[in-house]
Amino acid sequence: MKGPVAVIGAGPFGLSTAAHLRARGIPVRVFGETMVSWREHMPEGMLLKSTPAASSIDAPQPGHTLVDYCDAAGLPRLVADEDIIPVETFIGYGEWFQQELVPGVERVRVVSVDRGGGDGSGGGGQGFALKLDSGELFTARAVVVATGLSGLDHLPAELRGAAVDGPSPTGPVSHSSQHHDLRRFAGQELIVVGAGQSALETAVLAAEAGARVRVVSRGRGAVAFGAPPWEQSRLRPESPFGRAWSLYALSYYPHPYRYLPPQTRHFLVRRILGPLGAWWLRERFEGRVGVREVERIAGAGVVGGRPVLAVRTYGGREEELSADHVIAATGYRVDIAAMDFLGHELRTRLAVSRGTPKLGAGYRSSVPGLYFTGLPAAASYGPVMRFVCGTEFASRRLVRHLVRVHG
Template sequence: MHRPNKRVDGNRPVVGNGPVVVIGAGPYGLSAAAHLRARGLPVRVFGESMVSWREHMPAGLLLTSTPAASNIDAPQRGHTLLDYCDAAGLPRPATDEDIVPAETFAGYGQWFQEQLVPDLEQVRVVSVDQRPGGGFEVKLDSGEQLAARAVVVATGLTGLEWLPFELAAAVPDGPSPAGPMSHSAQHRDLTRYAGCELLVVGAGQSALETAVLTAEAGARVRVVARGRGSVAFGGTPWNQPRLRPASPFGRAWSLYALSRYAEGYRHLPAAARHSLDRRVLGPVGAWWLQERYEGKVETHEVRRVVTAETRGGRPVLTVETLDRRPQMLAADHVVAATGYRVDLAALSFLGHGLRARLAVSRGTPELGAGCASSMPGLYFTGVLAGSSYGPVMRFVCGTEFASPRLAGHLAAAHGT
């Protein structure tokens, strides 16, 4: 629910002592921490380095972003993806046609962390609450409690996996790779489904690449996608229109504006921002995936999934076909590649009272300048800031926009 009465003011001073706490050690958390330290601020960073990339993505996954759009922003030179490849003795992915393995990117993130955030603390933040005198009280699962002058939330997609209600009804205890249905974010090893019949629900890159990787592992795979012509693939780099400006997402004026002018995005009406967030860069497969998909994965285009249930331990989907007839699809397992939804309620470590005082719009934080929330000293970056700054925050290249601004805002608030 939108609370328009709560003003997001990026110029109010932050009160409180102690370090700046960064929660999350993925690309956005590591980048923010590096910039904050370069500003001379005391920083403590909590989390496991690149854990989502190392443990929640299937083996064999490739990045959809180009090498040039896959750099974690640093306050000094020498920490790009190419710098890592040189240091690790790996081939340099220099052109848009070079595809970067997710495993290489995970290694890059860990190298970046070792170089710029060497004292990362691999503990979990249990709770964050406001302190009566200003600042925040942070509790860790190690038992430690500390006072923080500011908190930067950079937890990425962790905990934001989304299942539509018609699919969730089939797994009341939650999705699981060992059960009848899982979420695409729960897989590391897809070879477990070799010889099985699999349904993958979705039409985005996650769905299509999961389908391809599972088929290549020896499964019979069918993709269930909503709408006629819903399974589509992007154009090759050499066929991009040259008269349009380049952006990290392709050549188009709209994409160029969203990537270059993210600061202005937050000034749009909330309804327009949420609409753009849904529509821009919608479901599409990477250009290099098409050849591996066609002829190896079966596509079922439907109007919608009506219900999901289990019969004899096997999942069964009832769908409405394009000509509005019911059809049942059964398999050994269903993978729901149905994406993520940013919802502050899913960030259980944020105290209830703290969340209740934040300005939000449709469950997402309303941010002002420098990724600052309506609560002085509390910042959100990465995908959690997407509804305020646009689609660029879904991608690693968004660290170039977010991290310097966040660090600059926080440093100014503390006079450093």
């Protein structure tokens, strides 16, 4: 008897994939805490940058959009581009989606995934042997990695001198993903490194909680905010992220993205749709948060228990900036090496490009039966995979391929 498909991760991409598998009658086991990254690694009071149109988790049947959840929960309908989604509403939506379409999510951690476990792959190899932190061992016919941002937070090398043991919320330097409640910084001097939405919103929330905040950004004019929906040109096609031909192509036609040269693919993933603050954040930011533009950050250290950044200004001077704490809102970087639940043999067999899995049609990796979706797939399918609306493209194609080869 064939084993189930194992889906590792219970965020939007994992839940969407599992829902489509269940709709096809494929046995599936889903592992992880539902919406854990959103619940524990996003700041309290956060608002989603994406519009309602870009924030629904794709389902195999109608009736499970963000608007449907609002109706079911008795909340105001979030429909227009001007409607802003509180993170608490989105978490509630994900939990409702899971309860409706993916019951039985197992709140355990997958310790290891290795090749083996008998012929469970339906003609695509020898299946996979999984071990859970509960001690259970079982065989899966295929594995879908949908771990989202987990373990991928990025601390640039120039900041590591002040975080020898890694970023820590109680140390001199932390990563923005490590803070759910920014009220702990009330009365303190805080530096936030970065210029994207995460940096700017973290700075605003900390300032509103009573901290004295400076954003340190690398690049002139790096701190910027998008135009509100009513100011965007109507002569350009509409996409979930705004009106632009490039955004339209990347949103609805990601198929050819993986054929671009590697350098181009990785560049576009980093630059398209960011760094840029949401239009609604500008008013809360200006006049409340200071900005220091520097040519580069040369290094960091700790003096007298306080983190100190060594920076080079555009005037060519070397200066030092200190604070009570530094938050690195420096994003995430996919690295197969960080996915230590994948066995050594699997990781060595995976074809990668700059640490990210190289995926073919149907989100398949170079190891038959092993699939990646969500952020780890962005280098192959484009920036849309960084956003919830990417589930509409990814889940259907991944499941279609998996069912055809391993079903």
